[in-house]
Amino acid sequence: MKPLLIIDPGHGGKDPGGGSNRFWKEKDLNLKISLYQYNRYKQLGIPVSLTRQSDVTLTPEVRTRIVRNSGATFCHSNHINAGGGDGAEIIHSIYGGKEMSSKIAAEMKAAGQNIRRVFTRKLPVNSNLDFYFMNRNTGTVTTSIIEYGFADSKKDDIRQLQTQWETYAEAVVKGFCLFTGNDYFLPSVKDEKLQAKSAKILRLPESAGSWRVYPLDRSPVKGNEKGFLRPSKFNGLEYKVLGSPLKHVYTITTRDFGKVNIYAHPETGATFK
Ligand SMILES: [Zn+2]
Structure with a gap:
């Protein structure tokens, strides 16, 4: 053009x-x-x-x-x-x-x-x-x-x-x-518009008993977790993705732990919609 x-x-x-x-x-x-x-x-x-x-x-x-x-x-x-x-x-x-x-x-x-x-x-x-x-x-x-x-x-x-x-x-x-x-x-304004448009929903399947979440300022590895989500208790859980600081790592807001990072490689059973 x-x-x-x-x-x-x-x-x-x-x-x-x-x-x-x-x-x-x-x-x-x-x-x-x-x-x-x-x-x-x-x-x-x-x-x-x-x-x-x-x-x-x-x-x-x-x-x-x-x-x-x-x-x-x-x-x-x-x-x-x-x-x-x-x-x-x-x-x-x-x-x-x-x-x-x-x-x-x-x-x-x-x-x-x-x-x-x-x-x-x-x-x-x-x-x-x-x-x-x-x-x-x-x-x-x-x-x-x-x-x-x-x-x-x-x-x-x-x-x-x-x-x-x-x-x-x-x-x-x-x-x-x-x-x-x-x-x-x-x-x-444009960035917010783009973010709203591309916002994805992360779904944790109900087959998962527990799922680690991590503080934003620490690497998302075992031992650093802030707590556990319980997808099976809720027929699965869904969160809006706020960002992705690392590959397969997503920032979400949870009820119990506030804003946290979560590891959700496709092989974990997590899906997006
Ligand atoms: Zn000049």
Whole structure:
């Protein structure tokens, strides 16, 4: 499937990026933000790709060719700024992308980052061309260059980017979803939904007289048990599976022992439904 979106972690490899300081290299923070967003878009069911997934050098020619050939309609090019300002900036092409960039900016603002400006910049020698190559040379792909903040800010950007980069990365995801009309939900909500959907019921057969359960913080081996369940007394017992910390080990909540782990290899007679 063609991606709707391609994410471009700016710089990489031999090019650390100008938005670096003693706490981070721009190329690394750009990649962290981009991989976070890549995974989130996949969770949200939005077809997405990346220009790079690791610390490799991409020339502007190669980078823009990857974007042009991606089949994507939109691109986030992720960057950290430098030059002594404070706050986020989003740059779109003179030929489009203003609405998408504005939606992204609005969500970053709502997430607590101040917005310096959403703008375009023309090439001085030819006012029909964008100044920045990610706007100019990405063909029909509408690109927002997203500067999340300043690496050399005298205000709060350095602290904000250290502690809130995930929040801002998420804000961009939300802004993009609002722009495209895709469903948007927070990561935790989605996880709960998934868990509810995939929840399994563990059944201990009534043929079993007793079954060991183990505390969550100890390995599930004989001698460590917290107590015994009595499936035969109850015509079998059923529990909702809350998780599986180890292969064939499941976390359940029991009436008598609370939350415990239980070993339920198929050969034990345990079944799932
Ligand atoms: Zn940059």
